[in-house]
Amino acid sequence: MSWVxxxxxxxxxxxxxxxxxxxxxxxxxxxxxxxxAGFGLSFGFLSLAMRTLPMGTAYAVWTGIGASGGAILGMIFYGESRNALRIVFIALVLGSAVGLKLVS
Structure with missing residues (x-):
């Protein structure tokens, strides 16, 4: 449930x-x-997740989702650059978050 x-x-x-x-x-x-509301709920759910997940893992995954998600939403809604290298590095951030889940 912590990962949810x-x-x-x-x-x-x-x-x-x-x-x-x-x-x-x-x-x-x-x-x-x-x-x-967005940031309040974000901190609330992060707090619930950190009851059982290690702080470093939880924080890394949380910031990875937020940072890469923010970049993706910027591309979708605000016409920000869709440069191929930018997309590769966003994928690396997301891949790192998945990797942390696999080893936790």
């Missing part, structure tokens, strides 16, 4: 990152509430 909590934490981290960009474009109540 950790994946949920990463997904909410992605939501928080997406809402930072939304907040910068549309400074309204909905944007800030979604931003706070």
């Amino acid at each position: 909590f950790l994946i949920m934490a990463g997904l909410f981290e992605m939501m928080g990152v997406l809402m930072i960009n939304k907040w910068n474009k549309d400074r309204n109540l909905t944007s800030i509430l979604l931003l706070v």
Whole structure:
């Protein structure tokens, strides 16, 4: 169950990152509430995951999901660069997160 909590934490981290960009474009109540909710839920699920997962593994996977997910969402929603090398390095981050799960 800890890995499910950790994946949920990463997904909410992605939501928080997406809402930072939304907040910068549309400074309204909905944007800030979604931003706070995304990061709040992310930290909550990370805390639940860390009850049984080692801190280093949980943090590495959480940041990997958030960072690579944020980059992917930037490409999808905001027209950020889709350079092949950028995609390769995002895949490396995700592959490292999967590798940590396999050895934990």
